[in-house]
Amino acid sequence: MTVLAVDRLVKHFPIHGGLLQRRVGAVKAVDGVNFAIAKGETLGLVGESGCGKSTVGKTILKLIEPTSGRIVLGGEDITALKPGAMWPHRRRIQTIFQDPYSSMNPRLSAGTIVGEPLENFDIARGRERDERVAALFERVGLRPDSMRKYAHEFSGGQRQRLGIAKALSVNPDVIVADEPVSALDVSVQAQVLNLLIDLQEELGLAYLFISHDLAVMRHISHRIAVMYLGRIVELTDKRTLFARPLHPYTEALLSAATAPDPRRQRRKRAIVQGDVPSPAKPPPGCHFHTRCPYAVADCKVKDPPLREVAPGHHVACHLR
């Protein structure tokens, strides 16, 4: 059952310049993205900085308005909803950030922070709210008596647990998790990843999991979408992605990533040269052609569409 789908999602940020601050161009942060996530599923969105993965997340959460395309949440099109009309839908889609601390009011107790959505959505107040918050604290592995503490009294891993408890408080269907473990040390990262998997299996949550870390992706995702300069270049189940990557960029990413195995010191890495071009001036044709070792003449002029080349395996490349 699909709980979230996006269809040809586009987000362009205008660039203004000159004396009259006219619009002189656009950063094409998200440039036509399609995917769907089922109940209980994790879709990983992976890519390097500036590929648009976080913008996809923010657009779906309607923190920024899409330029075009459709966002369908639980069967309802929420794309054009104004803030008031969006309100009842917000309960169904929640988010966890890389740094939960920055979104926590330092003058409120942890219990108040986690319980805020319960009041905002008129779900529970007073005693009932406190009981629910205590249960949430317990569920994410925090002591209920720490409800009276302030955010700064918690460690990084504990703050991420607070952020998860807050997101869970309103029983959402979908959680957008943007680099939720990137700032954590590995021993703590393991705790948070285990918690996220447990909660998903227990509650049937759907995750859009945004990260640059391929090892974390391989661990938590069911399917993975690889983004490059605003577009999905490959989308498939994770086993296929790691065993038979088809897009040259996916190949390059997998080859570049390091793994804790000294024998890999002697392997020949397929290293792509150069830097990612600016999303304000993406190359014509296939965005990856400037760094692609296999590029042919067609790649420089024709956009490769995302095609299904095997059941469930989508790739945007002229050569595959």
Place this chain on the structure above:
Amino acid sequence: MSGNPGAILEVRDLATQFDTLDGVVRAVDGVSFDLERGETLGIVGESGCGKSVTALSILRLIPPETGRIAAGSIRFEGEELTTLSEEAMKRLRGHRISMIFQEPMTSLNPVLTVGTQIAENVVRHMGVSKKAARERAREMLDLVRIADSKRRLDEYPHQLSGGMRQRVMIAMALSCDPQVLIADEPTTALDVTIQAQILDLMLDLKEKTGTAIVLITHDLGVVAETSRRVVVMYAGRKVEEAPVEALFDNPLHPYTRGLMRAIPRLDVDAEEGGRRPRLQEIPGMVPLLTRPIVGCAFAARCSLATERCRAEPPPVVDAGGGHTVACWEVTP
């Protein structure tokens, strides 16, 4: 004193402390290791383990207002650095020992061109003319594979991408042929494809120049794929040291073992019957470094810990082949 004739750098019982409002922080608490000529030594550990402070101590860059090297010895080519004058240290830094950091933008001067900054270092340490130094700067940019080096010499740091800035830092660090390069999380801020380019470049240049590298990182993957030997640090102490293969094939310290099981694997399909496996968690947290740790620093989180572990500092056990571990309970 000088025990290892192959070593270019010998660190013995190093202790570095900082004064804070909560008391004295024992950031590095009795760490010893050798760096051999031309080798790559990885120092790995989580935040707060003292790996960066170890690097800063070697370069004598601990801010004197708040911190100090409280004990121990650091010998570079047999010369004691802990007691060397600041003038002599200045001649050493950026010349015979140099350093690159995680964020090159904070170490590059934003108002000077790349060429000027590299040449400045060359003039200061090699005493050559400005013209020769500029030529050396161009050579260095070629060496770190920056295309169109002549034009790049006249560019400012903000005109370069993150990967290019790190290349400039490496060019500057290697411009005076150092014997030792200390790299503190050199690729942590970079994207995966750029990280691969920079790691390859560093290892390639090490082959060419024979510079020994101390690579400090939190990333076990980076260590595994670059280092010859590895030091694992926890709470300001060295808990294990081994050749890289031995460490990853047969980690001995409970902390090292815990770390290896806590990381999700990129290179193996870990699913059992379609189910995602659980990662092994290391319970608890790193101890506060403001209080002296009596026994083993890891005892509070260790499943093998006994009364003795909490009471007495662990012995260094020699497992053979250069593999040592500080633990009461592990028998190699």
